[in-house]
Amino acid sequence: MNMIDKIHSKFTELYGSDGTLYAASGRINLIGEHTDYNGGYVFPGAIDKGITAEIRLNGLDKVRVYSADYDESTSFGLNEEDKPAQAWARYIFGVCRETIKRGGKVEGFDAVFAGDVPLGAGLSSSAALESCFAFAINDLMGNNIDKFELARIGQSTEHNYCGVNCGIMDQFASCFGKKGSLMLLNCKTLEHKYYPFDPKGYKLVLLDSCVKHELASSAYNDRRRSCENAAAAIRKRHPEVEFLSDAKRLWLEEVRAEIPEEDFLRAEYVIGEVQRVLDVCDALERGDYETVGEMMYQTHFGLSRLYEVSCEELDFLNRLARKMDVTGSRVMGGGFGGCTINLVKNELYEPFVKAAKEQFAARFGHEPKVYDVVISDGARKL
Ligand code: GLA
Numbered sequence: 001m002n003m004i005d006k007i008h009s010k011f012t013e014l015y016g017s018d019g020t021l022y023a024a025s026g027r028i029n030l031i032g033e034h035t036d037y038n039g040g041y042v043f044p045g046a047i048d049k050g051i052t053a054e055i056r057l058n059g060l061d062k063v064r065v066y067s068a069d070y071d072e073s074t075s076f077g078l079n080e081e082d083k084p085a086q087a088w089a090r091y092i093f094g095v096c097r098e099t100i101k102r103g104g105k106v107e108g109f110d111a112v113f114a115g116d117v118p119l120g121a122g123l124s125s126s127a128a129l130e131s132c133f134a135f136a137i138n139d140l141m142g143n144n145i146d147k148f149e150l151a152r153i154g155q156s157t158e159h160n161y162c163g164v165n166c167g168i169m170d171q172f173a174s175c176f177g178k179k180g181s182l183m184l185l186n187c188k189t190l191e192h193k194y195y196p197f198d199p200k201g202y203k204l205v206l207l208d209s210c211v212k213h214e215l216a217s218s219a220y221n222d223r224r225r226s227c228e229n230a231a232a233a234i235r236k237r238h239p240e241v242e243f244l245s246d247a248k249r250l251w252l253e254e255v256r257a258e259i260p261e262e263d264f265l266r267a268e269y270v271i272g273e274v275q276r277v278l279d280v281c282d283a284l285e286r287g288d289y290e291t292v293g294e295m296m297y298q299t300h301f302g303l304s305r306l307y308e309v310s311c312e313e314l315d316f317l318n319r320l321a322r323k324m325d326v327t328g329s330r331v332m333g334g335g336f337g338g339c340t341i342n343l344v345k346n347e348l349y350e351p352f353v354k355a356a357k358e359q360f361a362a363r364f365g366h367e368p369k370v371y372d373v374v375i376s377d378g379a380r381k382l
Pocket of ligand 1: 124
């Protein structure tokens, strides 16, 4: 049975009749990592893997929801003190609460949902879940909240109900994704531009290390704090620096002795990454994928050595890509495990994937999972 049939048969079993189907996607990011909360640029796209939910208003003042993937049900009220115990349900609860905080109406509903976006792989399964429910509730309640605010509802859910002080990239990509296009997003202004992405002669492929870092959210929040410390120190001399992305490399140098070395290294990475995204845009305009790939390797180096969000498994996959002359490769997303994203010439695709499976398995005891990237639409009613 496909996912939609599975969801629908569970929905009728639990609640009797039909609901409406909604979906939202996970995302990839070509380049621009950990730049979003620093006011920089990112270059994401929604993918063909995400969350699908069937939903119907139930006339009660509570939400009843079943997660097919966890095979678990829960129900909760819509007031602040009704926060559910299950971590997965807090994403939905948070979306309800953040909608209400923005003046939107939320009434009780029944829902069944399932996903095909791998969890903890750096593909933003949580943003897909938030965006799916934010979009669905907005549509069912006729709240007329625009898509920018729907993305912010997901982001605030992470901040206020899930303990991750994330940027806007994942929720934005999940809400605004467009089939076949990546998006260049200015995270300060939310100005964005779609870039049709069809690199002739190349493929994008993800290799999932299957590593999940336990302390990923606290380590993520630490990285963000380091960046804010560095930006605050620079701001004392250069008041125009609102976000770290506004700072010049030289200005960071000026405050080196005033901030912990760790914060300096984090900031050094971010300032380099902000420039790399712009370089990649130029290269894409010229169809120069070799430069795009080179920038990806530079990003990996920064994420691994300066930002320290890589791990042995991801560094292994990155080194193997370099050794085999793969055009570009880097750890993708928040890091601390998850996937590398690889830009591979068509003729190298098969041998690279084969070598990655064999050599990774020989070293770590299991194969990486392989996902071909298909750039797809964002949140929608089915
Ligand atoms: C996670 C966060 C995003 C972004 C990336 C790193 O996916 O949710 O906001 O910061 O990490 O680029």
